[in-house]
Amino acid sequence: MPTFVYMTSCDGCGHCVDICPSDIMHIDTTYRRAYNIEPNMCWECYSCVKACPQNAIDCRGYADFAPLGHSVRALREEAKGTISWKIKFRDGHEKDFVSPIRTTKWGTIPSPSDYAAPDAGEYANQELAHEPDALNIEGGLPALAPDQLKQGVV
């Protein structure tokens, strides 16, 4: 539709509404379940599919070029740190893939304010946070000399 919601699986929790980058997953006022209100503004990004706790959302390829009978299912498991895919072709053959999604625990990224505050003198130079150390190079942040930039056709 591209994404659509199975009536018997959706419990109306609204995770898809909250996450959709295109603002097209809304709650139907009669059935109190989610649906795609604007399929032609759907990117098939699967943000809603991945976020749905009930696995109630699936995708049917765009009607103007995708024949029926296929499916691409995703299962994103944050605790395991993986995303699993099952691709089913119109002719029935299948392919499965699993990829890692993160190497650290969710929520463990430090705030930039957890690092030591920069010295007053550092504001005027060109170094950004964590530089030059984060570059892993000798000699500090590279720079051009002003006379290296000239007009002309090269």
Place this chain on the structure above:
Amino acid sequence: MGLFSRRKTVFVDSDVLVIGGGMAGCGAVYESRYWGRDLKVVCVEKANIERSGAVAQGLYAINCYMGMQWDENQPEDHVRYARNDLMGLVREDLGYDIARHVDGTVHKFEEWGLPIMKDPETGRYLREGKWQIMIHGESYKPIVAEAARKAATEVYNRIMVTHLLTDKTKPNRVAGAVGFNVRTGDFYVFKAKAVIVSAGGASHIFKPRAVGEGMGRTWYAPWSSASAYALPILVGAKMTQMENRIVLTRFKDGYGPVGAYFLHLKTYTQNAYGEEYESTWYEHTKELVGDYVDRHPVPTCLRNHALLEEVKAGRGPIRMVTKEAFQDPHKETVGWENFLGMTIGQAVVWASQNIDPKHINPELTTSEPYVMGSHATCSGAWASGPEDYAPDEYQWGYNRMMTVDGLFGAGDTIGGTAHKFSSGSFTEGRIAGKAAVNYVNDLGNEPPQVDEQEYRSLEKTVFQPMENYAVGRNEIVAGTVSPSYLLPIHGLQRLEKIMDEYVGGISAHYTTNTPLLDRGIELLGMLKEDMNHIGAEDLHQLQRAWELHHRVLASESVTQHTLFREETRWPGYYYRADHPKLDDDNWHCFTLSRYDRDSDSWEMEKAPVYHIVD
């Protein structure tokens, strides 16, 4: 009782206001916090920063990484690459600036938990190509968003910013922004000492190839609604290279990326009869662009050009030869995971049409044009360069400050800096963040003042489409046809048709000329007038209405720039049929525009190009 009698006005004070929480915005928030420990850093986003922007569905590669630690590339090498790819015209000061910082950004991403693939023999990041490294980036955006949430004082999701505010006494200074909450309908007034625009570039300004249900499967996200340009344009910021739209050669219908296929899987293209075709068009292309055709790698637009000519000659479809590479199970896995990681829709198309690239060579096509600033193109705002080496003509204030005081930009917003991609956009956000903090610290006791009259007047403008609908709807029985209002989709389709037919879209073979552009400008003028009569049934439609406003203004800018540049600089992106050749004598320059909202007019000028000369 009016429809919105309970609508509140919410005031939010900030020191640094970041508009758009995609890759560039998250970088801006992170760096603003690092340097501005006591400052109020606010991020406002029309969706949810967990999955917003162009990286919402993930990426399978980081396309901008130098590898300075292994002496793989130096920043000046990347500048030469971008210059070459964009046919000579990039802001080399800005591009170098991103390239020198970007490795540090990528190292942080890895530390935060982004899985970056490693070369098993060297232990280095696995290269897809000279500049690209391969990642398992399904959660790229959620990871980066976590860092931004930790850094921000407040993140406001689901607020569509419609306009910037200017200082009450200094019209060329930014003072904040206004918008509305897409869920509650509340009106938001953000006051800010510095504003960083890191919103999205423009999809859906040219008619897409799919116009039915599949119109959402554009190459660039359908939610990239040109706010990157419209917000600065409206307050008079100068823009550059807005004519430099990009056309992508991609797998048919799904617009699945080809980078990993060409670079890592070593697949290649051929015409319908199994023949190599690029060399067929060498002499012809050389007549148009001279020696630029001999540069390596061949510029993206020229490769498009050869494909387009071959198809016009009747030897399409062009196919990617995948059958050989996909016999290797590792390469087959990479080929599929590449889509699942960043363009799932392509996997859906192939599954639906029984296209298994192990057995069938899939078709390629060229997309409709897009306007953005971070891929192999560089439309955007004219920004001040780095203080340590930028030429005087590129330096009038703080790094990445536009020609409006206190207004900064990053990512798609900033012009002249092609090939920054996700990592470079985040890095440019960081550069803008530090500069914005310096700007705020230097302001002292002279913060900008918002003008109540201005934001109250804008409030009326912002909600006018709902008023239009509420009134006009009573005139008709039912349905979508009204004599007094247009729905946002009507306006969008009109815009796409005008741009397609007059400004070089797919149906015109990307070709235009002065008479077509003049007519396009007339029709865009009428569309702009009709934009006062857009009707929005609900808050979702109100968001669509303002996205359309932003797209229309950006489109007008694109058209004016296309008219101004009297040459064909990037054949394969677009053609000025009345000036069919590249013209370095007259047009080895940047095009600049400034929009004056009081007179509704555009001023055009040229700006010099400075190159790194060895």
